[in-house]
Amino acid sequence: DYTCTFTYSAQGGTNEQWQMNVGVSEDNQLFSCSVWRPQGKSYLFFTQFKAEVKGAKIEHAMAYSQAAVGGRSDIPLKQEEFEVTETTVAHREGKFRFELSKLMIVARTPRDEL
Numbered sequence: 001d002y003t004c005t006f007t008y009s010a011q012g013g014t015n016e017q018w019q020m021n022v023g024v025s026e027d028n029q030l031f032s033c034s035v036w037r038p039q040g041k042s043y044l045f046f047t048q049f050k051a052e053v054k055g056a057k058i059e060h061a062m063a064y065s066q067a068a069v070g071g072r073s074d075i076p077l078k079q080e081e082f083e084v085t086e087t088t089v090a091h092r093e094g095k096f097r098f099e100l101s102k103l104m105i106v107a108r109t110p111r112d113e114l
Helices: none
Strands: 003-011 019-024 030-036 045-054 057-066 082-084 088-091 102-108
Touching: 003 019, 003 030, 030 045, 045 057, 045 102, 057 082, 057 088
Parallel strands: none
Antiparallel strands: 003 045, 019 030, 030 102, 045 088, 057 102, 082 088
């Protein structure tokens, strides 16, 4: 019932391995979607990115220029580099600094009222 779509435009990088995970909590209240490079930092030059969820409303989202690896922490993008709406997380034109290594979304699913 829920989907997560990640679209992007990038240059460079060779044989980069990326992963995408989607999941729903046991009580079906939360839907999560993550896209990241397990090796930590990506060397792709991202010109744009957008993640979109369907069937749920984004409650929390964060984008990172570097993913945690080898004892290093995630390095978040500055808040002005991306924008979050009820259903999308996307780069902000003119503010995004072309680095992305991880994107995490937690969305709340609609509840059936009795």
